[in-house]
Amino acid sequence: MDNSVNEDLIENGESEEESYYYYLEDDDTTDSNFIYILNTILSGTARLNVLLPTATILAFTIFAPIITNDGKCNKVEQWLMGGFLAMSAVSCVFFSLTDSFRTATGRLHYGLATFHGIWTFNGGKKKPSVPEDYRLRWADLFHASLSLIAFLTFAVSHYDVLNCYHLVLPRKVTNAVPLAVGFIVSLLFVMFPSRRRGIGYPFLLQSDVYYR
Numbered sequence: 001m002d003n004s005v006n007e008d009l010i011e012n013g014e015s016e017e018e019s020y021y022y023y024l025e026d027d028d029t030t031d032s033n034f035i036y037i038l039n040t041i042l043s044g045t046a047r048l049n050v051l052l053p054t055a056t057i058l059a060f061t062i063f064a065p066i067i068t069n070d071g072k073c074n075k076v077e078q079w080l081m082g083g084f085l086a087m088s089a090v091s092c093v094f095f096s097l098t099d100s101f102r103t104a105t106g107r108l109h110y111g112l113a114t115f116h117g118i119w120t121f122n123g124g125k126k127k128p129s130v131p132e133d134y135r136l137r138w139a140d141l142f143h144a145s146l147s148l149i150a151f152l153t154f155a156v157s158h159y160d161v162l163n164c165y166h167l168v169l170p171r172k173v174t175n176a177v178p179l180a181v182g183f184i185v186s187l188l189f190v191m192f193p194s195r196r197r198g199i200g201y202p203f204l205l206q207s208d209v210y211y212r
Contacts (some may be wrong), residue, residue, distance in 0.1 A: 032061045050161065053092040053151040060088050064160050071163030081164055085155055092151045096144035097136065098198030101128040110199060133140055146185045153181040
């Protein structure tokens with residue numbers, strides 16, 4: 001009788017220990033999922049300066065007053081401003097579609113993503129070991145569109161550009177719309193980060209969760 005009671009106590013103790021460790025595993029899994037999500041958000045936020053057209057907007061802010069003569073444009077300056085605006089827009093799309101890879105010797109090569117793979121800037125002579133991984137995807141066009149929208153919103157709302165083409169918008173619109181669009185685009189970049197490591201990519205982030 002005593003032996004059976006002792007066996008029951010031992011079995012109950014073992015079952016309680018197993019359930020205890022089971023809950024510990026669930027807690028660890030929850031923690032690891034939380035850390036993964038947190039790392040994803042932080043890595044996406046850290047790369048916003050690359051995904052957003054920061055350099056293009058900075059260059060546009062510097063040269064727009066010079067080209068437009070502080071908003072007092074003649075016909076020639078209007079054409080120059082239009083060309084500069086188009087060139088800046090193309091650069092936003094271009095930099096969004098650039099990527100890079102390392103050869104067996106560790107040398108870094110940059111190129112442009114195409115539907116057939118990556119086309120390197122040395123004439124396509126160097127190719128990655130798996131060219132299919134660098135093909136142009138719909139996600140790349142999505143990111144390029146976001147970058148283009150962010151830039152065009154800022155450029156069209158610029159004070160000198162509006163004066164150059166004799167356009168009038170309320171001050172609240174020119175102040176609020178670029179901020180709202182920038183916030184939405186940044187949020188989308190964090191939620192759906194790009195896997196491209198193109199020109200300007202911070203290679204100190206090679207350990208992030210999206211590094212190929």
